[in-house]
Amino acid sequence: MHELSLVAALIEQLDALINQHGAARLSRVRLTVGPFSGVCAESLQFAYRALAADNPRYADSCLETETPPGRFLCAACGHESEHRPETCPRCGGTIFDRHGGRDLILQQVELEEE
Template sequence: MHEASLVAALVEQVIALKEEKGAQRITSLRVRIGEFAGVEVEAFRFAYEALKEKVPELRESVLEIEIVPGRLRCRDCETLFEGDYFTPCPRCQNFNREILSGEELELRQVEMEV
């Protein structure tokens, strides 16, 4: 259940931005989560909904989650392909790959009322 810790970090980050901009409250936030970042999206959402009740500035906010698909590149033949940790290069069948996306865990956008 590290989703709760991730959400706590997210809330801290958002509140810091709110203070910095002198905003009143947060209306929406967009988070990017990689397909194989090891985050259970439903648990993440649940943790957010639970926490936002305790933070007045977030109470009206909407959480949007964007799932980032896993993209890889073979280090030997440069082939680009989709997949996860267990997908070999479709051309040379080996696992010497670079992960281009799919491990993201980031706050993308915040909308607030000032």
């Protein structure tokens, strides 16, 4: 459940943005969840609802997450697979490089004024 501490950090960042822009509330927040970030989008949603629930500035707000697909490139022949195969279907290699991002990025927020 490290998603809970990540969402706590997110809310801090969002609070700062709300204050900075003199907004009344936040209506939408969009995150990109790297496929190798070790973060579960569903747990992020759960933590967001838990932490935003009793905060009027986040009432009725929604968290949108987007996870771009991860790719596995065979280290020997460069063949690309969407899921990590046991062995490379082209050359039989067993070592794969992971591509697609480890980061968790706050992309966009939508703020509302009265």
